[in-house]
Amino acid sequence: MDLVIKNGFVIDPKNRIYAKLNIGINAGKIRAVTSSNLEGDKIIDAAGLTISPGFIDAHMHEDSYDVDNDEFHINVFDCMARMGVTTAIGGNCGSGPNRPDLYLDAVDKHGLPVNFGILVPHEELRRSVGENNKYKKVHPENIEKMKNLARKYVDKGCLGISFGIRYVPGLAREELLAISQVLQKDNKVVSAHIRDDAKQVIPSTRELIDIGLTLGIPVQVSHIGSMGAYGQMEELLTLIDNYKAQGMDISSDCYPYNAFSTGIGETTYDEGFLERYQTTYDSIEIAEGEFKGQRLNEELFFKLRKENPELITVGHVMKDEEVDMAITHPAVLIGSDGFIHDSQGHPRASGTFPRVIKKYVKEKKTLTLYSAIEKMTYLTAQRYGLEQKGGLSVGQDADIVIFNFAEISDNATFENPTLPPTGIKFVLVNGKIAVKDDKILTRKLGKSIRK
Numbered sequence: 159m160d161l162v163i164k165n166g167f168v169i170d171p172k173n174r175i176y177a178k179l180n181i182g183i184n185a186g187k188i189r190a191v192t193s194s195n196l197e198g199d200k201i202i203d204a205a206g207l208t209i210s211p212g213f214i215d216a217h218m219h220e221d222s223y224d225v226d227n228d229e230f231h232i233n234v235f236d237c238m239a240r241m242g243v244t245t246a247i248g249g250n251c252g253s254g255p256n257r258p259d260l261y262l263d264a265v266d267k268h269g270l271p272v273n274f275g276i277l278v279p280h281e282e283l284r285r286s287v288g289e290n291n292k293y294k295k296v297h298p299e300n301i302e303k304m305k306n307l308a309r310k311y312v313d314k315g316c317l318g319i320s321f322g323i324r325y326v327p328g329l330a331r332e333e334l335l336a337i338s339q340v341l342q343k344d345n346k347v348v349s350a351h352i353r354d355d356a357k358q359v360i361p362s363t364r365e366l367i368d369i370g371l372t373l374g375i376p377v378q379v380s381h382i383g384s385m386g387a388y389g390q391m392e393e394l395l396t397l398i399d400n401y402k403a404q405g406m407d408i409s410s411d412c413y414p415y416n417a418f419s420t421g422i423g424e425t426t427y428d429e430g431f432l433e434r435y436q437t438t439y440d441s442i443e444i445a446e447g448e449f450k451g452q453r454l455n456e457e458l459f460f461k462l463r464k465e466n467p468e469l470i471t472v473g474h475v476m477k478d479e480e481v482d483m484a485i486t487h488p489a490v491l492i493g494s495d496g497f498i499h500d501s502q503g504h505p506r507a508s509g510t511f512p513r514v515i516k517k518y519v520k521e522k523k524t525l526t527l528y529s530a531i532e533k534m535t536y537l538t539a540q541r542y543g544l545e546q547k548g549g550l551s552v553g554q555d556a557d558i559v560i561f562n563f564a565e566i567s568d569n570a571t572f573e574n575p576t577l578p579p580t581g582i583k584f585v586l587v588n589g590k591i592a593v594k595d596d597k598i599l600t601r602k603l604g605k606s607i608r609k
């Protein structure tokens with residue numbers, strides 16, 4: 159064996175394993191999971207540590223790739239690796255690279271800190287055909303062109319299509335339906351940041367469910383905490399559960415924070431948002447630039463929205479107990495929704511996975527470690543059909559996180575959103591050590607994931 163992990167406690171929900179075992183790795187793959195002794199060129203002594211399949215982030219926002227200069231600007235992928243994520247799913251909320259196919263090619267050429275799979279971002283399809291008014295419906299001829307583009311990217315291995323319906327109010331049912339139709343062939347996922355939140359979350363979820371049912375394709379409702387943790391979470395989870403019980407392939411994801419993050423110019427802050435969230439301007443924090451850390455007032459809000467619409471803000475508006483309800487629900491996946499620009503952003507990019515273990519397994523005791531790991535690994539791999547990921551079966555890719563359960567803790571804050579967590583001892587990506595004791599050893603091990 160190239161590498162043997164000895165004496166650790168293995169938790170692998172895919173294979174129903176919860177036991178002290180040794181793991182042998184060769185040529186990037188898991189070759190043995192056994193109580194017998196294994197010999198290897200390199201040994202990790204994991205005595206006292208927990209071994210899990212590498213975490214899979216069901217929903218994140220990838221770093222940019224500069225096509226002209228052929229280079230990545232690595233920010234969030236470092237955060238991912240340091241919190242134990244070995245596979246990240248990007249292209250979410252309808253936004254991402256204009257050419258997801260070239261992005262995947264670049265991942266394979268340069269490598270990344272983590273493995274990466276992508277959804278086709280719908281807003282870029284609009285951009286590619288010159289439809290730049292988000293409040294307007296698309297011309298029918300352009301729908302056909304967008305559909306052809308989407309088909310091309312899906313055929314090149316994108317895992318599905320994502321829509322940011324919230325951000326494109328002009329997106330009508332015929333556009334959603336026509337583009338999502340290309341997913342039927344391989345039964346890939348349609349994912350969405352749905353049209354509206356709070357009191358409108360149920361009809362908005364039904365709009366997406368209708369697309370899934372009409373086409374018979376899997377549906378993913380993105381970051382349900384920021385959509386329905388304003389008094390609607392129980393109804394939202396029940397709605398999703400009911401469709402699931404009827405045999406629909408529907409799932410959702412959530413991040414473990416009670417604050418969302420978005421640009422100040424986004425439609426999230428269109429007229430009426432204070433009433434919608436039943437809040438005041440001072441619940442909105444500025445996350446970067448000269449006003450970083452300050453709360454908004456009416457004057458500052460209108461000034462910044464006009465002058466700097468890209469400015470990242472954090473809305474401290476969700477109900478804690480409803481985020482808890484989502485995170486601990488057995489069918490809800492963990493997705494950080496993380497993004498980082500120039501070290502700024504939301505702590506969810508650096509803290510999500512350790513935080514779920516710390517807050518819900520260790521402190522509140524509302525999740526077992528086994529079910530937390532299941533939501534972070536196997537269930538997410540299943541959702542996106544990633545057969546090589548999410549488990550420690552012999553023959554699977556050796557993506558592994560080794561952590562100290564007693565120590566594991568998220569450290570990132572709104573003040574300092576890129577602080578690495580504590581307790582992540584080793585992160586292995588494709589059989590090699592990518593992170594050791596919070597330090598990134600190499601950023602080259604991650605590969606593209608195509609389906």
Ligand SMILES: [Zn+2]
Binds near residue numbers: 250251351380381
């Ligand atoms: Zn979103």
